[in-house]
Structures are given as structure tokens and as C-alpha cells.
Amino acid sequence: MRDLEIRGAGSLLGAEQSGSVSAVGFDLYAQMLREAVSEVRGEPLPSHPEVRVDLPMAAFLPEEYVPDVDERVLLYRRIAAVSSPEAVEGIAADLEARFGIPPAPAQALLTVARVKVRAAELGINTVSLVRHRLTLTPVSLTPEEQGRLAAAGAVYVTRTRSVHFVEGSGEPPGTTALRGLGAILSAVRSPSVGSESI
Numbered sequence: 001m002r003d004l005e006i007r008g009a010g011s012l013l014g015a016e017q018s019g020s021v022s023a024v025g026f027d028l029y030a031q032m033l034r035e036a037v038s039e040v041r042g043e044p045l046p047s048h049p050e051v052r053v054d055l056p057m058a059a060f061l062p063e064e065y066v067p068d069v070d071e072r073v074l075l076y077r078r079i080a081a082v083s084s085p086e087a088v089e090g091i092a093a094d095l096e097a098r099f100g101i102p103p104a105p106a107q108a109l110l111t112v113a114r115v116k117v118r119a120a121e122l123g124i125n126t127v128s129l130v131r132h133r134l135t136l137t138p139v140s141l142t143p144e145e146q147g148r149l150a151a152a153g154a155v156y157v158t159r160t161r162s163v164h165f166v167e168g169s170g171e172p173p174g175t176t177a178l179r180g181l182g183a184i185l186s187a188v189r190s191p192s193v194g195s196e197s198i
Contacts, residue, residue, distance in 0.1 A: 051116040054128040055173040059108035065099055079113050083120070088113045111174030118181040122188070127181070129173050134180045137162040141187070148187040154180070 066072045075095070082088050092110050095102050102110065119127050119136070128135045138161040141149065146156045155164045165180040167173070 050125060051119045052126050052128075053112050053115050053119070053177070054126075054130070055112065055115070055177060056129060057108045057111075057173045058105045059112045060105045061109060062103055062105055065103055065106055079109060082113050082117060085114065085117055088117060108174060111172075111178070115174065115177045115181065118178065118185070122181065122184055124181070124184075127177050129167060129176060132167040134165040134167060134176050135162055136164075136180055136184065139163045139184060145187045149183060152183040152187065154183060 061072050061075055063072075066075060075091070078091055079088075082091065088110060091113070092102070095106065095110075115127055119125070122139070124136050124139060126135070126137045139156070140161055141156055141163075149156055149163065153165060156162075157164070163180065163184060165176065165183070167176045168179070171179075
């Protein structure tokens with residue numbers, strides 16, 4: 001993407017289109033282009049809500065790990081734009097191949113991306129862990145799904161459409177969030193599995 005920004009890609013992103021790209025930024029321009037192409041083809045666009053993740057952990061790319069500022073910014077943009085588990089794992093593999101094993105803050109950043117993708121798949125727009133209690137909203141569950149989730153140790157509040165889990169003893173915040181999301185996914189999509197989380 002950086003190469004495309006610098007050199008252009010023929011008439012699509014070359015001199016003729018440079019005004020559009022400059023005005024809205026390359027990522028937004030590419031997204032708008034994808035949406036326009038999908039609309040012309042009659043293909044549905046995946047609808048992912050904006051997910052707010054509030055977990056008490058340091059999640060960033062340390063300067064010592066990725067020294068170049070421009071490279072860090074591009075990586076942050078890539079991570080922020082992921083919309084599938086495969087995309088997150090692709091970035092994780094790319095980071096390890098280029099910079100070595102990611103340190104704890106970079107691992108945490110990838111965990112946040114995993115949480116966002118899983119939450120978006122479930123239509124959840126808030127993932128918050130405060131005072132050892134994980135809260136996920138909004139979540140709409142049938143009585144059967146509520147029962148399966150309760151068996152996994154969750155509390156469902158119908159009025160607020162929120163699910164609450166207690167943080168496991170010594171469990172990292174990201175693990176708690178993924179465990180909670182996995183339990184909801186299991187309750188909603190895998191009735192035969194019962195209350196087991198993934």
C-alpha cells in the first residue's frame with residue numbers, strides 16, 4: 001500500500017486520481033473504491049460495527065521493536081483495518097518474519113485486534129473490562145442461548161442487552177475478553193456443543 005501511495009498504480013491511482021486520494025487518504029479511498037465496485041457488481045458488503053475495546057493492558061508497537069516511525073504508522077493502520085481473523089494472523093506472521101517475536105505490548109495489540117474482529121462478527125460494539133468484570137454489549141440472546149451462556153459462568157442483563165463475565169484469577173485481560181466472546185459464539189452458533197466456549 002505504501003508503494004502504491006508513492007508510485008501510483010496506473011490510471012486508477014495515478015495522476016488522474018491523485019486529487020481524490022490526497023483529499024481523503026489512501027485507506028479511505030481504497031475502501032470507497034471497494035464499496036463502489038461491490039455496489040456495481042451487486043455484491044453485499046460485510047457490515048462490521050465500530051468496536052470500542054477498553055482493556056487494562058499496554059497495547060502498542062514499541063519503538064525498539066519497529067524503529068521506523070512511518071513503518072509503525074503503516075502497521076497501526078493495517079491492524080486497525082483488519083476485518084477477519086485471517087488478516088490478524090497474517091499481520092502477526094508478517095511482524096514476526098520482519099522484526100522477530102513481538103514483545104508483550106505488540107502481542108497485546110494483536111490481541112486487541114483479535115477481540116475487535118470477534119466482537120464485530122457478533123455485532124458487539126463495546127468490550128470493557130473494569131474491576132475484574134468483563135462487559136460485552138449489545139448482545140441479543142434467546143432464552144435457550146441465555147441458559148447456555150449462564151452455564152459458562154456469564155450473567156445476561158436483558159434491559160441493557162449486556163453480558164458480564166468475571167475475570168479469571170491471574171488471567172490476562174485479552175484472554176478474558178476472548179474467552180467471553182468465545183462463550184457467546186458457542187452459545188449462539190453451537191447449541192449442540194452446550195456451554196463450552198472456544
